[in-house]
Amino acid sequence: MSRVYNPTEYVVEKSRIKSFDKYKEMHRKSLEEPEAFWSEIAKDFYWQTPPQPGKFVSYNFDITKGDIFVKWLDGAVTNVCFNLLDRNVRNGHGDKIAYYWEGNCPEDYSRVTYKKLMDLVCQFANALRDIGVSKGDRVSIYMPMILETVVCMLACARIGAIHSVVFAGFSSDSLAERMSDCKAKVLVTSDGAWRGEKLLQLKRICDEALDKAKKIHKHNVAKCVVVSHLARVTPCGKLPDDLRSLYNWNEEKDLWWHEIIESQSTICPPEWMDAEDPLFMLYTSGSTGKPKGVLHSTAGFLLYAAATFRYVFDYRDKDIYWCTADVGWITGHTYVVYAPLANAATSVMFEGTPFYPDNDRYWSLVEKYHVTQFYTAPTAIRALTKFGDEYVKKHDMKTLRVLGSVGEPINPEAWLWYHKMIGNGRCSIVDTFWQTETGGHVLTSLPGATPMKPGAAGFPFFGVQPTLLDENGKEIEGPGEGYLVFSRPWPGIMRTLFADHDRYEKVYFSKFPGYYCTGDGAKRDEDGFLWVTGRIDDMLNVSGHLMSTAEVESVLTEEPRVSEAAVVSKPHPIKGESLYCFVILNDEAKFDDDLVNSLKKRVRNRIGAFAAPDVIQYAPGLPKTRSGKIMRRILRKIALGERDIGDTSTLADPTVVDELFNNRP
Numbered sequence: 001m002s003r004v005y006n007p008t009e010y011v012v013e014k015s016r017i018k019s020f021d022k023y024k025e026m027h028r029k030s031l032e033e034p035e036a037f038w039s040e041i042a043k044d045f046y047w048q049t050p051p052q053p054g055k056f057v058s059y060n061f062d063i064t065k066g067d068i069f070v071k072w073l074d075g076a077v078t079n080v081c082f083n084l085l086d087r088n089v090r091n092g093h094g095d096k097i098a099y100y101w102e103g104n105c106p107e108d109y110s111r112v113t114y115k116k117l118m119d120l121v122c123q124f125a126n127a128l129r130d131i132g133v134s135k136g137d138r139v140s141i142y143m144p145m146i147l148e149t150v151v152c153m154l155a156c157a158r159i160g161a162i163h164s165v166v167f168a169g170f171s172s173d174s175l176a177e178r179m180s181d182c183k184a185k186v187l188v189t190s191d192g193a194w195r196g197e198k199l200l201q202l203k204r205i206c207d208e209a210l211d212k213a214k215k216i217h218k219h220n221v222a223k224c225v226v227v228s229h230l231a232r233v234t235p236c237g238k239l240p241d242d243l244r245s246l247y248n249w250n251e252e253k254d255l256w257w258h259e260i261i262e263s264q265s266t267i268c269p270p271e272w273m274d275a276e277d278p279l280f281m282l283y284t285s286g287s288t289g290k291p292k293g294v295l296h297s298t299a300g301f302l303l304y305a306a307a308t309f310r311y312v313f314d315y316r317d318k319d320i321y322w323c324t325a326d327v328g329w330i331t332g333h334t335y336v337v338y339a340p341l342a343n344a345a346t347s348v349m350f351e352g353t354p355f356y357p358d359n360d361r362y363w364s365l366v367e368k369y370h371v372t373q374f375y376t377a378p379t380a381i382r383a384l385t386k387f388g389d390e391y392v393k394k395h396d397m398k399t400l401r402v403l404g405s406v407g408e409p410i411n412p413e414a415w416l417w418y419h420k421m422i423g424n425g426r427c428s429i430v431d432t433f434w435q436t437e438t439g440g441h442v443l444t445s446l447p448g449a450t451p452m453k454p455g456a457a458g459f460p461f462f463g464v465q466p467t468l469l470d471e472n473g474k475e476i477e478g479p480g481e482g483y484l485v486f487s488r489p490w491p492g493i494m495r496t497l498f499a500d501h502d503r504y505e506k507v508y509f510s511k512f513p514g515y516y517c518t519g520d521g522a523k524r525d526e527d528g529f530l531w532v533t534g535r536i537d538d539m540l541n542v543s544g545h546l547m548s549t550a551e552v553e554s555v556l557t558e559e560p561r562v563s564e565a566a567v568v569s570k571p572h573p574i575k576g577e578s579l580y581c582f583v584i585l586n587d588e589a590k591f592d593d594d595l596v597n598s599l600k601k602r603v604r605n606r607i608g609a610f611a612a613p614d615v616i617q618y619a620p621g622l623p624k625t626r627s628g629k630i631m632r633r634i635l636r637k638i639a640l641g642e643r644d645i646g647d648t649s650t651l652a653d654p655t656v657v658d659e660l661f662n663n664r665p
């Protein structure tokens with residue numbers, strides 16, 4: 001049994017909810033009277049048509065009873081951008097800092113107030129309208145962590161366009177596939193960006209992606225808007241004299257950001273949106289290999305982002321909040337952009353890496369900006385732990401109050417270090433479990449309110465009702481382990497997959513009728529804490545990035561020398577999980593360094609550098625059942641070098657297992 005950490009007086013003193021009992025009471029009420037709970041949140045926002053009593057939520061989670069749907073605040077009309085900017089400016093926060101922007105290089109930093117952000121967003125929204133973007137159109141965004149990225153997302157929200165951000169670490173193939181799938185009208189990018197000493201040639205990747213979209217997917221993106229970023233920041237490495245040599249410029253398609261906003265007015269009437277109109281989409285990996293375009297709604301997402309931020313980070317006026325996630329992932333969407341702005345918060349936005357110019361960059365920024373809430377991923381914590389405590393001790397971090405973790409289960413060693421070294425033993429740690437699909441936190445601790453256990457995600461957020469199911473779909477009451485599912489919707493849950501409602505119903509609602517299925521396993525302990533144990537489908541979580549074994553396998557088998565491939569996850573001390581790949585070769589092919597390198601390169605180019613395999617192993621055959629299904633359980637043992645592989649009676653050919661053990665690199 002692991003130790004329980006109760007919130008310290010230091011945290012409780014400032015927290016909104018001051019006891020576990022109070023949390024339990026609020027949670028119960030949020031389920032019994034959802035309308036009372038959510039109207040309390042909704043009343044802070046501006047509604048062109050207010051939410052109607054009796055129409056707060058309607059849904060069907062039971063596929064045997066008809067189509068799956070979720071609706072919140074149906075009939076209400078609002079605009080998210082207006083609520084994030086105009087409303088805050090009108091409420092006297094115009095001069096408040098929305099973001100402290102810190103560049104890759106410590107010499108580069110700036111800040112933007114709510115009023116200024118509103119002006120920039122309006123100008124860019126007008127520019128988007130001028131180039132033909134209107135309500136419902138998709139805008140792809142392939143950007144570094146700069147303020148224009150936020151401006152662009154909010155400009156889309158203002159005019160009702162659906163943004164589709166693609167993480168700027170994805171390859172041109174991935175970007176092309178995602179732009180084509182949603183038929184994006186416009187792509188927004190920057191000429192490039194620095195990450196540490198590495199130059200990312202973003203516009204060049206976009207050139208390739210636009211080309212591939214046209215040639216391979218027959219989709220033409222009409223315009224590409226480019227932020228001139230490199231010329232305004234300190235070069236952190238070698239740069240060509242002529243920045244134009246970094247990319248092609250297509251006179252018909254390409255537009256400079258600064259040129260198209262130049263003459264635009266800072267007034268831009270928002271597009272009034274129905275509560276259930278889409279706000280944005282974001283692709284996430286699917287177990288078939290084809291990415292899923294998760295679609296989020298307007299009003300429900302706004303309420304849920306706002307509420308989770310308020311309670312989970314316990315944000316207070318004058319606090320300085322910092323989420324290190326990239327805007328390319330859902331964490332960046334909800335907790336760098338929408339949720340902090342919905343609460344008129346001041347955030348830090350950081351372009352660089354934790355290791356540049358030195359390994360104390362995060363801690364130096366906590367000190368520099370007096371950060372009170374710090375939100376990062378276990379993989380970053382583990383990477384920073386290994387440099388030792390000296391880097392931490394150099395900095396004064398006494399402003400911290402809440403520390404967040406997200407992306408994968410946090411291992412107790414990392415939790416304890418985070419708690420002791422970063423939190424000085426007195427901060428609350430919120431281990432937030434959620435998904436691209438959930439829109440916001442669904443399981444977490446709450447500062448001041450709930451006890452914590454290192455490695456446990458904790459308890460459901462308000463409005464969330466988690467259930468554990470056994471293989472037969474029977475609910476597990478009390479302590480036990482099973483499939484983590486949810487029996488009712490909260491406002492922030494996705495509404496569909498873009499242009500693929502069938503897949504939405506199939507992937508999330510068909511396994512257990514009546515429940516939204518997360519794809520994760522979880523256990524409930526004697527004290528009622530929930531522990532997420534990880535994916536139970538063929539998905540992998542590398543450094544907090546979810547990908548499917550199928551998508552990596554299909555890239556590996558594109559190599560002519562490879563006839564079959566199987567990918568499994570192997571635990572990794574920093575990344576959490578890493579890719580371990582088995583390849584069967586075609587008759588004449590030879591397994592050598594050249595093949596290994598070209599396979600690794602292929603995965604980088606087709607998916608992105610973060611997906612690069614750690615190990616590629618030659619396989620004379622694969623362990624399969626008599627019906628031909630690959631036994632991944634055995635491959636995982638081989639990857640680990642653990643000879644004790646358990647029951648093998650279902651194997652078609654047991655000799656292959658010995659051969660694989662003997663072939664480990």
Ligand code: WT7
Nearest residue numbers: 406407408409431432433434435436532535546
């Ligand atoms: C998957 C979702 C949601 C933000 C980032 C990832 C895993 C995420 C935790 C956590 C245990 C976690 C799950 C989940 N996960 N946070 N605190 N504890 N597991 O978003 O790419 O949609 O991945 O990440 O496996 O299903 P995503």
